[in-house]
Amino acid sequence: MQPRQRAFSQNYAVFRRRGKPTFRTHPAPNTLPNSFIYDGTLVDGITAADRQLLKGVVRFSNPEVPLVFVDVKETSVEPASHSHYSPTKASKCQALVRRLLQRAAESSIVALITSYKEQHRYL
Template identity: 75%
Template sequence: MELTERKKEDFVMAEQDVCETLEEMIELIFRLVAPRIICITILPLLNTTDKGGIFKGYVNTFDLLIGDEASQIPEPVFMAIASRLEGTRHIYIGDVRQLEPYARCSRLANPARFGARSIIDTLLTARAVPIAPLVTTFHAHPALNSLPNSFAYEGTLVNGIRAVDRQLLAGVVRFPNPAVPFVFVDVKGTSVKSAGHSH
């Protein structure tokens, strides 16, 4: 999307106004109700607790950080979080056998060059870290669980639901293979890259 110089200036000014308003709102929230729980993803957590971030003045009020999907948190990101929230107790939850995400990373990038792992891989090597393996899953239809179960869990993963319990869509839509309730829908459209490089 191409913007004229005038539109770019307007956009920057509007963004600045929104940031100032948001900072005032955060200050009011912490002064009036002091939230007990804040749910936030990793990148915004790092951005908002950085110098000038909207939570920077409140970092010392955080008692506990629960990191979900820890197998998706790279070791360098964990180090940044730990240094940012050093007085905070950390709990990381993740599945050590979860199939790896597809991520584009140049072999020349520092994480690839220095062999960065996920934080869950790192924590598994520590003797003092308690581990509770995933035994039962409730996420998907049992037919969709069969691939990761055989590939990553050696057949030990138990389905917490029955196939008949996951029939809402299957009762309405006809699938190419009724035994596997999965269909790929190709949607035509476009995406716009944000300043944070996401779409």
């Protein structure tokens, strides 16, 4: 096992499931880690054609890679738990999810990723 694979394998159970369909997101964001970390052994569980809903809701700088990054000019709140959250960022995420659901997205295919526990609770 290469050093970079070893480092990632400690944090991601996906590494242990190589060769099996593991991702349900649009396959484009998985290209880089699949190439550099997993030597092309990850298998997407869905096709790009199955993940076209956002194209009618959000304008992407590169439509082939449907990632959404929203720049919100606000500092985070840091409660006693020392985990950050941002009410404004949460509001922006909620608005985007509402737009997706109004366009007939099933809630089971929508995912929000946050690196802070408190932001997760706030959402």
